[in-house]
Amino acid sequence: LFADEYIGGAELTTEALIEACPFEYVKVNSKDVTIQTLQNYQNYFWVFGNFSQLNFQLIPSLAGNIRYAVLEYDYKFCKFRSVEKHKHETGEDCDCHESQLGKLVSAFYYASEQIFWMSSEQEQRYIDRFPFLEFKGRVLGSVFSEKDLQMLEFLKGTEGSGPTLIQDSESWIKGTDEAIAFCKESGLEYELFKNLTRTSLLNKMANAKAFCFLPRGGDTCPRVVIEAK
Numbered sequence: 001l002f003a004d005e006y007i008g009g010a011e012l013t014t015e016a017l018i019e020a021c022p023f024e025y026v027k028v029n030s031k032d033v034t035i036q037t038l039q040n041y042q043n044y045f046w047v048f049g050n051f052s053q054l055n056f057q058l059i060p061s062l063a064g065n066i067r068y069a070v071l072e073y074d075y076k077f078c079k080f081r082s083v084e085k086h087k088h089e090t091g092e093d094c095d096c097h098e099s100q101l102g103k104l105v106s107a108f109y110y111a112s113e114q115i116f117w118m119s120s121e122q123e124q125r126y127i128d129r130f131p132f133l134e135f136k137g138r139v140l141g142s143v144f145s146e147k148d149l150q151m152l153e154f155l156k157g158t159e160g161s162g163p164t165l166i167q168d169s170e171s172w173i174k175g176t177d178e179a180i181a182f183c184k185e186s187g188l189e190y191e192l193f194k195n196l197t198r199t200s201l202l203n204k205m206a207n208a209k210a211f212c213f214l215p216r217g218g219d220t221c222p223r224v225v226i227e228a229k
Helices: 009-020 035-040 056-065 083-090 100-110 120-129 146-155 176-186 198-206 223-228
Strands: 045-048 067-071 114-117 137-139 164-167 190-193
Touching (some): 009 067, 009 146, 009 223, 035 056, 120 137, 146 198, 176 190, 198 223
């Protein structure tokens, strides 16, 4: 998805990179990519973001005929996109790197010209499972638009006194229930937030006393933590 469809951290990083692109570009949702799409844009340089809805049968054609880079926002070698969620859902340690999915994703990444990771620890998890991906990537982290950076600079240093903020997320990895329980046990006044515009969120953070975030696993580069800091 793109930021005009869903305002998530990955989508906002992708959008910031698109805004900074000095060249003409085309935006395509991964679910809409077909062999015809590959043929139409064979001579273009591609950048893949969250591509979990891509037809994975296209990967051999992609790897052999397209020049591309990958923005890896989570752990796509895992069918749950999280080794901790895999353990939570199945009771077993994640072994997806040995599955057809893991082998396809790693081959797709190996054929890329560059992998952009969200954190060093995320990169290391991949290298531990796929040693041949070492030296293929670099850590990028969350990317902010000029507008967002100006807003953050303007708000920096504001003394907040409002309630502790908690991200109201349906995503398992974000640990909303754990954050609520922590605030209750600690006697902290808290407020949940979701679906806010960038300006509203940053203003709310600037006026809050704290931000409570207790992810259930290796959340690769949670943008809201950077914004809160």
